[in-house]
Amino acid sequence: MSTDQPDPDAPAGDEDTSALLFGKWETEGIEYSDVSTERYIKVTPIANTMGRHADKQFKKSEISIVERLINRLMQTDENTGKKQLATRITREAFDIIHDRTGENPIQILVGAVENSAPREETVRLKYGGISVPQAVDVSPQRRVDQALKFIAEGVLSDSFKSDTDAASALASQLMGAANNDVGTYAVDQKEEKERVAAAAR
DSSP: OOOOSOOTTSOOTTOOOSOEETTTEEOSSOOOSOHHHHTTOBOOSOSOOTTTTTTSTTGGGGSBHHHHHHHHHTOSTTTTTOHHHHHHHHHHHHHHHHHHHOSOHHHHHHHHHHHHOOSEEEEEEEETTEEEEEEEEOOHHHHHHHHHHHHHHHHHHHHTTSSSOHHHHHHHHHHHHHTTOTTSHHHHHHHHHHHHHHHTO
16 A cells, blocks of 8 residues: 655745744754853744733843844934834845844844843942942843833944944844854953952942
């Protein structure tokens, strides 16, 4: 008896059935070098959850790090609420990163966030009316928040009133941060925070 008939339960041919971010980038197999922030850097093929995380505290750590970056890029006076524009900038930046490095831009983003996340910062404590700086450890979720903030600020500083467009500025920030380049705004801000905290120990 012939067994050449296809199995109806088997996947069809050689087609890739996994979802891709922006229809291009694989979200599986991303490597993490920082164990503390790994659970807060979620990678999914969905770049817009339409605010489904907003009803619960700390739910933001469950949405894609790419969408969180897009949301951060919107938090400026000129780009507030322009999610389609921020998404287009991110998509173009990912294309630039891939053209320059040949790597998965999602992996570059994850490395950039890990390298831009400060481990220490300072708070001010009052002792009898005297304000004293005190170094404290930064929680993993705040570390990721701070890294995204630094990256977005770096993009703004590089592209505002400049010949550099936002996509190129974002690509440069991500590649520099992924390489732990201190000349990158995000890494420089992280080093500055940790330097101030070290002096306040």
